[in-house]
Amino acid sequence: MTSHDPHPAIRQLFDRDTFSYTYLLFDRQSREGVIIDAVREQFDRDLQLINELGIELLYAIETHAHADHITSAGMLRQNTGAKIVYSADAEIKGIDISLQDGDELPFGQYKIKALATPGHTSGCMSYYVPGAVFTGDTLLIRGCGRTDFQQGDAARLYQNVTDKLFTLPDDTVVYPAHDYKGRTCSTIGEEKHWNPRLGGGQSLARFTEIMNNLNLDMPKKINEAVPANVSVGVDYNPRRYVHEDFSMNDLHTAWQHLKENELIVDNRTLEEYAEGHVPGSRNIPFGEESDHAATLQQYDKVYIYCRSGRRAQTAYTNLALAGLSNVTCVSHTGMPNWIAAGYPVEQG
Numbered sequence: 001m002t003s004h005d006p007h008p009a010i011r012q013l014f015d016r017d018t019f020s021y022t023y024l025l026f027d028r029q030s031r032e033g034v035i036i037d038a039v040r041e042q043f044d045r046d047l048q049l050i051n052e053l054g055i056e057l058l059y060a061i062e063t064h065a066h067a068d069h070i071t072s073a074g075m076l077r078q079n080t081g082a083k084i085v086y087s088a089d090a091e092i093k094g095i096d097i098s099l100q101d102g103d104e105l106p107f108g109q110y111k112i113k114a115l116a117t118p119g120h121t122s123g124c125m126s127y128y129v130p131g132a133v134f135t136g137d138t139l140l141i142r143g144c145g146r147t148d149f150q151q152g153d154a155a156r157l158y159q160n161v162t163d164k165l166f167t168l169p170d171d172t173v174v175y176p177a178h179d180y181k182g183r184t185c186s187t188i189g190e191e192k193h194w195n196p197r198l199g200g201g202q203s204l205a206r207f208t209e210i211m212n213n214l215n216l217d218m219p220k221k222i223n224e225a226v227p228a229n230v231s232v233g234v235d236y237n238p239r240r241y242v243h244e245d246f247s248m249n250d251l252h253t254a255w256q257h258l259k260e261n262e263l264i265v266d267n268r269t270l271e272e273y274a275e276g277h278v279p280g281s282r283n284i285p286f287g288e289e290s291d292h293a294a295t296l297q298q299y300d301k302v303y304i305y306c307r308s309g310r311r312a313q314t315a316y317t318n319l320a321l322a323g324l325s326n327v328t329c330v331s332h333t334g335m336p337n338w339i340a341a342g343y344p345v346e347q348g
């Protein structure tokens, strides 16, 4: 184990209820690490291991929006500051980093590389580090993920496995998201040879025929897991949801340079607003923001403030959940700070 170790440390963790694998990768020297496909029910176990190993968790990475379990990525972010990472094509709300094919994330002396492998879902991403590939449900040991829901597409899966995964070095270790028979890993060479669906030079036509005739039941948790996973696995409790710091001083700067297609919203009560507000701001009382989502969406930028930052932050969360990405909220401060700074105030 020298500083020139070509491979990061890899820990494979298992969830018995859903036969899911979670992977913790880290640099033995710097202790920077990433976790792939963490499962909510195993959050305590995983966090304890991260702490015991002294790992500074940089990223909670997902291979896709799982249909059979709920991710703990949101909880890990809250507890470790890790950034949540998905494929841009997965269309997940509340993530920190969305990846395109070929993007790399550094941790310690290593980089993890994103390989877009849609097919099981339209947002599936595999992740490569020298010597190992984390294939999610795209490529399983002697199998592959189903392609009959979540915008699955058998032809795309076939193409991505044969073009992107089967062209990796043969001795690359394959770490899947699941195994139902107690196997832990495989290699690219093995799967190219022995995978009954995709190996042995299987044709696309035969593969598609196999996939179209699986007649599988829906996963037990799909109706719960997919909606939860598209918002990173946390019920957005606004008190826990942390928006980046944006102060009333920042708002003052924005106000000075406000463009025609930008809006400042005061989301206190009408009474508070009438007593004094940021000149030109519009009053949308707290709790009514979702009714105005369609209107607010039309602005390039929307700034929201209140008195202490709490209501603004909650409105921000609600609008983010409604799909808006143009909103900035003032957190931790509000109108009293604006007044104390001597900035202009409008009444009525």
Ligand SMILES: [Fe+2]
Residues within 6 Å of the ligand: 064, 065, 066, 067, 068, 120, 137, 145
């Ligand atoms: Fe899946």
